[in-house]
Amino acid sequence: MGMDIMGISPTKKCGEYFRANIWWWSPLWEYCDQVAPEICEQVKYAYSNDGDGLDDEDSKALATVLLKEYKEGNTKKYQDERDTKIKTLSEGSWGTHYGFDADFVKEFANFLRYCGGFNIW
Numbered sequence: 001m002g003m004d005i006m007g008i009s010p011t012k013k014c015g016e017y018f019r020a021n022i023w024w025w026s027p028l029w030e031y032c033d034q035v036a037p038e039i040c041e042q043v044k045y046a047y048s049n050d051g052d053g054l055d056d057e058d059s060k061a062l063a064t065v066l067l068k069e070y071k072e073g074n075t076k077k078y079q080d081e082r083d084t085k086i087k088t089l090s091e092g093s094w095g096t097h098y099g100f101d102a103d104f105v106k107e108f109a110n111f112l113r114y115c116g117g118f119n120i121w
Contacts, residue, residue, distance in 0.1 A: 003049065009056065009116025018111040018118075020104075027100040028108060031078060036065040046120065053119040054112075063112035066105055075102040 003025040005018040020028060026047065033040040039062045045052040054062065069075050079102045112118070 001049075004121045005053075005111065005115075005118050006121055007111070007115030007118055008053075010114055011116060012114040014110050015112075015114030015116060018108060018115075020108075023097050024099045024104065027082070027098050028104065031075070031100065031105060032062060032066065032108075034078075035069050035074075036062050039065070043120075049121050051119045051121060054117055056115075056117040059112045059115055059117050063109045066109035066112070070102060070106045070109065075105050078102075 002019060002021040005020070007015040007017065010016045029040070029046045033046075039054070039058050040046070042054060042058060043052050053059075066075075079100055082100050
């Protein structure tokens with residue numbers, strides 16, 4: 001299963017479409033919710049494919065937060081801490097399957113900046 005994130009009114013090619021399988025979407029959205037809860041709480045069904053999402057203004061606001069966190073090194077720090085925790089899990093544990101990468105967050109932030117709002121399908 002995956003999440004197809006579709007831009008509503010993209011202004012650049014990178015804002016048209018963003019894809020993440022469930023193993024990458026869950027940690028990505030959890031991170032977004034951690035750094036910008038007041039924005040992310042507006043998406044009630046972030047883990048389903050029913051069309052929920054954010055408007056243009058909130059998408060850009062989330063992009064701003066994510067890019068700031070990325071530039072300040074906080075996203076990479078979060079990734080490193082997460083990787084350390086995952087190493088303590090037993091092999092085959094569900095948690096070992098979920099991926100997170102700071103550059104993936106940056107890619108999502110760039111999508112958000114130019115998507116004109118999005119829906120999750």
